[in-house]
Amino acid sequence: MKSGNLVIGQSGGPTAVINASLVGVVQEARRHGEIGKVFGMRWGIQGFLQEELVDLGSEPDDVLEAVRRTPSSALGSCRLKLKDEHLPLVLDVIRRHDIRFFFYIGGDDSQNTTHRVVEYCRTQGYELYGIGIPKTVDNDLYGTDHTPGYGSAARYVALSAQQGGVLARDMQKVDPVCVYQAVGRDAGWLAAASALAKKYEEDPPHLIYIPERPFSNEKFFADIERCYSRFGFVSIFVGEGIVYSDGTPVSGTQTRDKFGNPEFGAMGGASAAMVVKSLACEHLDCRGEFQVVESLQMAGMDRVSETDRHEAWMAGVTAVRLAVAGNTGLMVSFERAPGPSYECRYVAVPLLKVNEGKQTMPDHFIDDANSFVTPAFLDYLRPLVGELPEMGRLSYRGI
Amino acid sequence: MKSGNLVIGQSGGPTAVINASLVGVVQEARRHGEIGKVFGMRWGIQGFLQEELVDLGSEPDDVLEAVRRTPSSALGSCRLKLKDEHLPLVLDVIRRHDIRFFFYIGGDDSQNTTHRVVEYCRTQGYELYGIGIPKTVDNDLYGTDHTPGYGSAARYVALSAQQGGVLARDMQKVDPVCVYQAVGRDAGWLAAASALAKKYEEDPPHLIYIPERPFSNEKFFADIERCYSRFGFVSIFVGEGIVYSDGTPVSGTQTRDKFGNPEFGAMGGASAAMVVKSLACEHLDCRGEFQVVESLQMAGMDRVSETDRHEAWMAGVTAVRLAVAGNTGLMVSFERAPGPSYECRYVAVPLLKVNEGKQTMPDHFIDDANSFVTPAFLDYLRPLVGELPEMGRLSYRGI
Numbered sequence: 001m002k003s004g005n006l007v008i009g010q011s012g013g014p015t016a017v018i019n020a021s022l023v024g025v026v027q028e029a030r031r032h033g034e035i036g037k038v039f040g041m042r043w044g045i046q047g048f049l050q051e052e053l054v055d056l057g058s059e060p061d062d063v064l065e066a067v068r069r070t071p072s073s074a075l076g077s078c079r080l081k082l083k084d085e086h087l088p089l090v091l092d093v094i095r096r097h098d099i100r101f102f103f104y105i106g107g108d109d110s111q112n113t114t115h116r117v118v119e120y121c122r123t124q125g126y127e128l129y130g131i132g133i134p135k136t137v138d139n140d141l142y143g144t145d146h147t148p149g150y151g152s153a154a155r156y157v158a159l160s161a162q163q164g165g166v167l168a169r170d171m172q173k174v175d176p177v178c179v180y181q182a183v184g185r186d187a188g189w190l191a192a193a194s195a196l197a198k199k200y201e202e203d204p205p206h207l208i209y210i211p212e213r214p215f216s217n218e219k220f221f222a223d224i225e226r227c228y229s230r231f232g233f234v235s236i237f238v239g240e241g242i243v244y245s246d247g248t249p250v251s252g253t254q255t256r257d258k259f260g261n262p263e264f265g266a267m268g269g270a271s272a273a274m275v276v277k278s279l280a281c282e283h284l285d286c287r288g289e290f291q292v293v294e295s296l297q298m299a300g301m302d303r304v305s306e307t308d309r310h311e312a313w314m315a316g317v318t319a320v321r322l323a324v325a326g327n328t329g330l331m332v333s334f335e336r337a338p339g340p341s342y343e344c345r346y347v348a349v350p351l352l353k354v355n356e357g358k359q360t361m362p363d364h365f366i367d368d369a370n371s372f373v374t375p376a377f378l379d380y381l382r383p384l385v386g387e388l389p390e391m392g393r394l395s396y397r398g399i
Numbered sequence: 400m401k402s403g404n405l406v407i408g409q410s411g412g413p414t415a416v417i418n419a420s421l422v423g424v425v426q427e428a429r430r431h432g433e434i435g436k437v438f439g440m441r442w443g444i445q446g447f448l449q450e451e452l453v454d455l456g457s458e459p460d461d462v463l464e465a466v467r468r469t470p471s472s473a474l475g476s477c478r479l480k481l482k483d484e485h486l487p488l489v490l491d492v493i494r495r496h497d498i499r500f501f502f503y504i505g506g507d508d509s510q511n512t513t514h515r516v517v518e519y520c521r522t523q524g525y526e527l528y529g530i531g532i533p534k535t536v537d538n539d540l541y542g543t544d545h546t547p548g549y550g551s552a553a554r555y556v557a558l559s560a561q562q563g564g565v566l567a568r569d570m571q572k573v574d575p576v577c578v579y580q581a582v583g584r585d586a587g588w589l590a591a592a593s594a595l596a597k598k599y600e601e602d603p604p605h606l607i608y609i610p611e612r613p614f615s616n617e618k619f620f621a622d623i624e625r626c627y628s629r630f631g632f633v634s635i636f637v638g639e640g641i642v643y644s645d646g647t648p649v650s651g652t653q654t655r656d657k658f659g660n661p662e663f664g665a666m667g668g669a670s671a672a673m674v675v676k677s678l679a680c681e682h683l684d685c686r687g688e689f690q691v692v693e694s695l696q697m698a699g700m701d702r703v704s705e706t707d708r709h710e711a712w713m714a715g716v717t718a719v720r721l722a723v724a725g726n727t728g729l730m731v732s733f734e735r736a737p738g739p740s741y742e743c744r745y746v747a748v749p750l751l752k753v754n755e756g757k758q759t760m761p762d763h764f765i766d767d768a769n770s771f772v773t774p775a776f777l778d779y780l781r782p783l784v785g786e787l788p789e790m791g792r793l794s795y796r797g798i
Contacts, residue, residue, distance in 0.1 A: 076571070171471070393473075
């Protein structure tokens with residue numbers, strides 16, 4: 001194989017551990033003689049097109065160690081959808097800097113970028129070892145058991161559900177309805193993570209609605225009546241992308257981003273949480289509250305899952321190992337070893353496979369009533385998130 | 400002084416440390432022979448009127464210790480505004496349970512409740528030792544250097560500003576505008592706490608707008624133009640209650656709660672953050688994001704300031720000591736000892752004084768441009784919040 005320089009970029013939304021993958025690449029690259037300089041793309045492929053490259057190889061160890069623990073995308077991110085006319089320019093920059101190793105950390109759009117760069121170089125007879133590194137808090141990336149970033153965001157959501165749940169219980173005489181919204185356009189993985197907060201039946205969250213199942217006002221009203229009469233309050237988690245059976249979003253927004261995806265929460269108008277809270281309060285004739293935590297759950301440095309951070313770092317390490325072994329056109333993926341205790345295996349899938357679809361929550365993770373998760377999902381999730389703190393509880397002994 | 404039983408209640412919005420005050424009262428009460436049984440009000444004065452009392456004195460130590468570290472109001476809260484016709488009923492319950500010691504943890508409305516109960520008992524010739532214990536994340540309670548609950552909520556805001564700030568920096572090519580909203584109707588203490596996140600000039604937040612200063616679209620546009628051209632993105636923190644010079648709220652909501660206060664954020668329609676984000680994005684012709692963290696910042700168990708938790712516990716302890724020393728009609732308050740190192744003194748003010756006004760941010764804490772805070776405010780705030788984690792930073796060395 002040809003030796004040469006390495007470039008790494010970050011793309012798409014932030015996570016709390018995407019920098020761990022970046023640092024994994026840099027640290028592993030130093031161990032391989034085939035790899036010369038280690039460049040970072042400023043602002044992803046968008047900056048690469050402008051030759052905005054920085055020298056990562058000379059970063060001191062303590063800086064790398066601090067960046068490994070820092071959320072978001074230290075190189076700066078972009079959402080540029082690569083066009084065909086960009087490809088010759090990409091190859092120009094690759095040639096000019098003698099780049100043989102190309103790594104791009106991101107979601108499905110970013111994996112597609114890497115695939116197209118690799119394919120274009122191949123057709124032009126340029127030997128490039130391009131490996132995608134997965135990243136998304138949404139956990140909807142196809143071809144992997146779970147995605148780096150999800151465990152930490154799920155931990156943020158679960159902690160919020162736990163703390164916000166105690167709050168909802170104690171404030172029930174003031175606001176009997178509490179609605180929280182988690183990110184996730186197509187999949188309910190993050191909203192579903194709120195279920196970890198529940199220890200006893202009366203604990204929040206009481207109801208979880210996710211994009212995998214159509215939302216129905218009639219069923220929702222029956223659900224909240226049942227919870228309200230039973231617990232005295234209703235705690236609800238929704239995924240931002242929940243839709244009615246005809247495909248209409250529950251959220252009030254009709255705006256779309258430049259990829260044609262509807263914009264929820266922080267971007268658009270009335271969030272799903274706001275609409276669901278209004279529906280519930282009107283139906284139960286009571287006050288309520290809603291919360292849209294938004295992208296802070298993607299950057300919760302102090303709420304990171306240590307497992308997630310380690311796996312994200314290993315994803316970077318694995319990418320380099322795959323490339324120096326002569327692989328290209330792959331994405332690092334995670335496989336769960338069979339058996340009772342959790343073990344993650346670092347494998348790979350063809351980049352093309354990743355764009356075959358979105359990984360939504362499978363049926364056996366969603367309860368029959370379509371308003372909660374199953375124990376099987378909690379078993380899947382717990383090792384990714386880690387232990388949650390214990391909440392103190394008074395006994396409320398009468399006098 | 401007469402000996403008898405003790406009752407304690409919690410009222411108003413939650414904080415991460417209000418249970419520390421509760422536990423402080425219970426633990427200190429056990430040390431005083433004058434105090435018999437220790438009762439808790441379920442749902443504050445609202446439950447007290449229904450004689451919903453629980454036995455706190457028999458809670459095991461480990462339960463108390465766990466509750467001390469648990470956010471929100473373990474006894475359950477209410478927002479009942481006590482009416483004159485309630486007072487004889489309150490005294491009935493007090494007499495029936497031989498209560499001599501009355502403690503109520505809350506904000507200004509709750510301090511007023513304690514004042515009226517104390518005064519009514521006095522006019523009826525019933526000897527009651529009633530002490531108010533302060534609590535509010537807003538830090539706008541009059542008569543105290545700061546309020547238990549503020550330090551932890553400020554820490555939550557500062558951590559969010561730090562983490563969300565890194566995110567805003569790294570995502571600037573996608574969303575150059577980021578607006579965060581902190582709670583605080585009348586005072587900007589929490590929004591201002593975001594300033595702790597800034598280490599270097601280019602660090603977020605760039606602009607802070609608080610209710611103490613009128614908001615002006617023209618000045619705002621000049622502010623964001625300056626930041627955008629200088630830093631490439633704009634990070635803004637707003638207090639939920641910011642208003643234009645004619646008193647119109649910047650938020651789009653016109654609804655009011657039953658105390659006549661306008662409802663922001665989680666309750667109402669368009670939050671101030673949403674409006675400010677739209678103004679900025681339209682003016683700069685770019686995308687943006689806004690976040691309304693809402694009451695989760697009142698319950699961040701894992702983001703508590705240890706100083707705040709200790710002081711809240713001491714507020715409960717002090718209340719009991721004041722009462723058994725024969726005091727009544729007071730609120731525990733905090734005084735900052737003069738000198739270079741931080742020291743909190745536990746003193747007291749008449750309950751009536753608390754209702755003289757709201758403690759807004761003084762002029763010398765707000766910068767001349769009305770869009771940031773002064774170093775004096777940071778000196779005031781740092782000891783209440785504690786150290787923040789360090790963020791890793793790449794050097795972005797060119798190649």
